[in-house]
Amino acid sequence: MNNPTAKASIEKLETYKPNFGKSKISNLIRLSANEGALGTSLNAIKALNSFTHNLNRYPPQVSDDLINAIANRYSLDYKKIILGNGSDELISIITQAFLEPTDEAIYTEFGFLQFPQAISVSGAKGVVARDVNFTANVDNILSKINTKTKLIFLANANNPTGTFISKEEVIRLHKSIPSNILLVYDAAYSEFIINNDYIDGSSLVDKHDNVIMLRTFSKLHGLASLRLGWGYCSEYILSNLMKVRGPFSVNTAAMLAGIAALEDIQFQENSVAHNLEWMPWFEKELKLLKLDFQTSVTNFLLIKFPDEIFNNAQSAVKFLAERGILVRGMDAYGLPNYLRVSIGNEEENITFIKQLKSFLDN
Ligand SMILES: Cc1ncc(COP(=O)(O)O)c(C=O)c1O
Incomplete structure (x- = not known):
């Protein structure tokens, strides 16, 4: 007996996986989904x-x-x-x-x-x-x-x-x-x-x-x-x-x-101001770390890792996750050597850059 089959266009598709990242650490810093940095109004x-x-x-x-x-x-x-x-x-x-x-x-x-x-x-x-x-x-x-x-x-x-x-x-x-x-x-x-x-x-x-x-x-x-x-x-x-x-x-x-x-309106203005304050900070810190990135008008950044080091961005995603920081690897976009990070709150941003530095120093 034949089982029901999905439409051909569906059968060959992969399920869309948002991939927010995983970590065993309970107090997570989630910078993997471009969510608002200041929480909710x-x-x-x-x-x-x-x-x-x-x-x-x-x-x-x-x-x-x-x-x-x-x-x-x-x-x-x-x-x-x-x-x-x-x-x-x-x-x-x-x-x-x-x-x-x-x-x-x-x-x-x-x-x-x-x-x-x-x-x-x-x-x-x-x-x-x-x-x-x-x-x-x-x-x-x-x-x-x-x-x-x-x-x-x-x-x-x-x-x-x-x-x-x-x-x-x-x-x-x-x-x-x-x-x-x-x-x-x-x-x-x-x-x-x-x-x-x-x-x-x-x-x-x-x-x-x-x-x-x-x-x-x-x-x-x-x-x-x-x-x-x-x-x-x-x-x-x-x-x-x-x-x-x-x-x-x-x-x-x-x-x-x-x-x-x-x-x-105040919450919206604070969120925009927060983003405008931290984006240049991220840019400055990434330059100090000698990492290439796309200039972004949004609340996240696409960062490129040096090609020479094998699987660099993927290792960074793993390294950060082990320390409770979730960022988004870009394999699904065909960019395995990139990661995307959302701008978080002050403490999250500082912790992310500190841990990224420690990854690159390793
Ligand atoms: C460009 C773009 N469009 C749409 C969405 C989805 O937004 P929503 O949460 O409203 O479904 C996203 C979420 O990341 C996005 O980046």
């Missing part, structure tokens, strides 16, 4: 603490309160906002709603790994556009477009490289693609970025119907565990995504905490 924690009744009730399918809070905070059109169970869910439902198995979807060489994963799950063909200097390259993306291209994923700024392309380049990209191609512009780290030549993509969405901007509460707002993300897109795109999204995929706790986190 007390406002959000208070909202969660008072959420003790109606646990037996389903959440609303759509939280108008949270959507209005997002629209107010970022001066956006509430009719174009869709909520998701993390932006990961939105990435996934975009591919399900828009990609036919005969379609192609472009993603960038060192782009966020969920993009090729979601494309493969949909059954469509993923097409890689080479980066230049660990940065997405508009010409390389454009060169991959053909009549089968349906969608382009661009994380700006990108994880794990920490690099971004300028407003001018984003606009050039958008202008050069046919209007039937959907540009998925993932701005997960936008709140950290203060550069004048950066855009988060919302202005493109306001003017054009073939762009969706993705955002998350997992990074700046420190709510990764509640799984809350949102998208900004035309009402046509939104209504089609809602047909695929689970009706109750965003839970009530996430809705309450999300609203409270958005109101806590």
Whole structure:
């Protein structure tokens, strides 16, 4: 008797493994997932603490309160906002709603790994556009477009490289693609970025119907565990995504905490200031350690280890984990000699650099 078989496109796929790292040490320093360095807004924690009744009730399918809070905070059109169970869910439902198995979807060489994963799950063909200097390259993306291209994923700024392309380049990209191609512009780290030549993509969405901007509460707002993300897109795109999204995929706790986190402007400003204070410190310390890294506008850094020493980055990940510090090895991105570290709090950052130095001295 034959057993049921999964779709061919699923059978050949590997499960996506976030790989936050492992350590036997109980008091861990976790710098492996680009989470917020300052924890969570007390406002959000208070909202969660008072959420003790109606646990037996389903959440609303759509939280108008949270959507209005997002629209107010970022001066956006509430009719174009869709909520998701993390932006990961939105990435996934975009591919399900828009990609036919005969379609192609472009993603960038060192782009966020969920993009090729979601494309493969949909059954469509993923097409890689080479980066230049660990940065997405508009010409390389454009060169991959053909009549089968349906969608382009661009994380700006990108994880794990920490690099971004300028407003001018984003606009050039958008202008050069046919209007039937959907540009998925993932701005997960936008709140950290203060550069004048950066855009988060919302202005493109306001003017054009073939762009969706993705955002998350997992990074700046420190709510990764509640799984809350949102998208900004035309009402046509939104209504089609809602047909695929689970009706109750965003839970009530996430809705309450999300609203409270958005109101806590001080926490958001402190988090951005913390990042801006520690990023140059990391850069200085890494230079002292003679390690190469990508200049990053995000809350993490991609560090390169000297090639000469065999398996250097992987040994560093292990060495650090044994001392209770989790960082992310980059093998899955095809960069075995690199590691990615998130900016943590003061004590975590100092401990990380101290232990990294001790690894390199060994
Ligand atoms: C570029 C990018 N997009 C999306 C996500 C996923 O965010 P969420 O926690 O909202 O699913 C991440 C998380 O690391 C990310 O780096």
